[in-house]
Amino acid sequence: MKALNPATNQPIEPDFAFGGLAEVHRAATLADDAFDSYSHTSLTARAQFLERIADHLDAARKELAARASLEVGLPEAQLEAEAAKAGVQFRQFADVVRKGRFLQLSIDPALPERQPRPRMDHRLQKMAIGPVAIFGASNFPISYSVAGGDTASALAAGATVIVKAHNAHPGASEIQARVIRDAVRDSGFHEGVFSMLRGSGNAIGEALVEHPLIRAVTFTGSEAGGMALYRRAQLRPDPIPVFTEMTSVNPAFVLPSAQQSRGAAIGDGFGERMLVNVGQACLKPAILVGVQGEGFDVLRRALIKRIGEAPARTMLTPGIHASYVRGLDKLESAGAHRIAEGGEPNASLDGQSMLWEVDGAEFLANPVLADEVFGPSALLVKADNAEELLAIARALRGQLSATMHLEPEDMPLARRLLPQLERRTGRVVVNAFSHPQEVSFASIHGGPFPATSDSRFTSVGMTSIERFLRPVSYQGFPDALLPEPLREANPLGIPRLVDGQ
């Protein structure tokens, strides 16, 4: 295959080869062969490996951003920043590995005098689940792709990794794979610690999630794609965990006092965030809910202005562009009223920005209106009153995030809205938008279905490592046989719970 330049709709050199089922089997076998040694590397060696990846990523940053820009049609400067962020992510996980808290060490000491029977010594640590298959996203060709957060967190956990590369950016994928392979080699690790596969159609990905040696899967992309992989993995004789990050409209709720006092700023800010990455972001705020009145009209005008001034820009792939156009048709068919449109497209894959409006009753009557349209489109929902705004919150499916815009006078309503949002989203934001996403300890990129396939985990941030860890308890062990972090003298000095304290 060749990559496609979406700005020109022309192929880019060079050719990339596809793998087949033999390559899937070989990669899985290598990942399994490498697992025992890699999962038992010292924390120091593993942290150094992650830092080596970061170093190599930094060194390749310009080359990577230039190639990615050709392949996905986003500005080179933005992609350099994304590559820098990917490097930071590996360094953050190196720090997580070194500090060792992710091992969740826990000791219940022996109680030889306990009645009616003594308690033996129990010690727990987390260890990696096994080889992990990772399906990268199309829209962030670095930070959610081959050298993205899934790979960083899985390698940090001690899992071996096979990435199925996204065909939207084969050249950028190749550079990232080279960077990681170089770090594997420089670290003296088994070559099976990391592999990357490329394939046409779905066969290679399906074979990967069905391979008996694969123990977990992550995916970032559409609900249809994610669910197809999810269901396939669940129908294995031995189902495996699949974490899919799929779809979210990241609703913004503007409470009455905030709308009254800051309507224009909120409308303009929403429009700005909505347009980031040509609206091709999982955290794009796609639905804004306000309450009819003077503040709403001000907000609406600001938003119309912002969308109306937006030039059409290149979308990621022909498929995504076509799907965007279908999504706009679907909104129109569902009764959404078009109230603003951005500049006309100049090229075949340009996405034109669109703003739609419905009232609360229309929104509640047409669940299709709450579906994600991937691209620069957003929907304004005018609720009659606060009760209808709450009803709209209750009607939403699971989301990655939701935002509330509020002033002190809005607190009583915010207190009623919050439990609805807590139950439906992984992150609730006050007086800001949910994009961008922090990569930190207390931030979550997850949420109830269909935002993800398992609301108990996150795919971004330091706790995303938990997707790939399982507990092992060691009972009655002689000190010399215990894993180093659990030995009595605590040679690694990692914090450990004793009887849960």
Add this chain to the structure above:
Amino acid sequence: MKALNPATNQPIEPDFAFGGLAEVHRAATLADDAFDSYSHTSLTARAQFLERIADHLDAARKELAARASLEVGLPEAQLEAEAAKAGVQFRQFADVVRKGRFLQLSIDPALPERQPRPRMDHRLQKMAIGPVAIFGASNFPISYSVAGGDTASALAAGATVIVKAHNAHPGASEIQARVIRDAVRDSGFHEGVFSMLRGSGNAIGEALVEHPLIRAVTFTGSEAGGMALYRRAQLRPDPIPVFTEMTSVNPAFVLPSAQQSRGAAIGDGFGERMLVNVGQACLKPAILVGVQGEGFDVLRRALIKRIGEAPARTMLTPGIHASYVRGLDKLESAGAHRIAEGGEPNASLDGQSMLWEVDGAEFLANPVLADEVFGPSALLVKADNAEELLAIARALRGQLSATMHLEPEDMPLARRLLPQLERRTGRVVVNAFSHPQEVSFASIHGGPFPATSDSRFTSVGMTSIERFLRPVSYQGFPDALLPEPLREANPLGIPRLVDGQ
């Protein structure tokens, strides 16, 4: 329906009514209605509620043990101990709730000066996943049933609970449900916090896992039963997490020096643990692997003696008895050699103890020999040498537990065996057997498939609460709108990570 007394194979009064689909819907709707208030109860109120359940359980202990003994054919004293353990479990979870560490509070403070853009304040807590459906086990009619660990951990998490009662002990189930309902009422909570359903066949359980308002499922029982529910839940339009604890043979590996010096004690100890609960325990050690030689012969004689002296005893249900008989036939067909049998059955549901033997090559050639036979049967595997013992470990599927019997001279072999066991089991025990199970922080009752459907969780112990918790991140919140545990002044005094430290 009436309960069946397995000792006499006669029905016991009174009649119990079955629910149908209407009851499933009503219970799910109530559980959902109760969720917002119950999941937001203060930690103190929730801990007091769990302690009330423990108090009521203690008060009902004799009545409960007497009824359970009639229904499952186990001694009343043993069931009194089980009821006491169930009460302790609720108190342990009350303590977990009060201390609040399960909330996994985490704060990333605002960094207003950070470049290129400031970081907003992020605060994370865990909250309950939603209404949970629990399928209790047949073999521990209290501690793995209506008032068992699943219910205790789910209620501790702040989830509302619907138990599908096991028809093997309807009377004992009814007493436990009454105890919990009384505590709900005494706590002034919504009645939907807890419901119990009874039904004939599988329809009611299937409807429960398919109900749109149910957000998670737990199950303890057979692989066939567990996987049927698992697959049904995964085929929902919105799949939900299902934790099934299914099957394990809990292999014991006797290393050469230990076998040489303590063969008789190990053989006798294995036999004793194998016979607990008439072999009807998920932690029954069912396979003992030793290395041929003099020590093996001593171990073998001790085990034959112990099994040979065991009287036949009442099994739990006609179905389990029939399945046990079929399991013995399967072992025989697979080429296992019968080397000891216990006393003859006196009643129709009596289970006769059996000991089988194969050599290592036979074991490796017949995967069926590694399947669980639920009941008082065990298999002795004579490996030719240490390498074959390691090959046997590598051939095993996922287990709840495995044990190693070793002396200092066995350490080199133990170091080679341990990574195989870590990868295949949730708990590794040295110089003891894996039954009984501690209910503590560092103990795990879980493991890779088919021991459970998700190796990342445990169904027993304090961390079993994690099955029902999901993270929510609060970004840029005014202090007054934050959940109490996350407020700046830390009014509850619960430990919180700051930037992961």
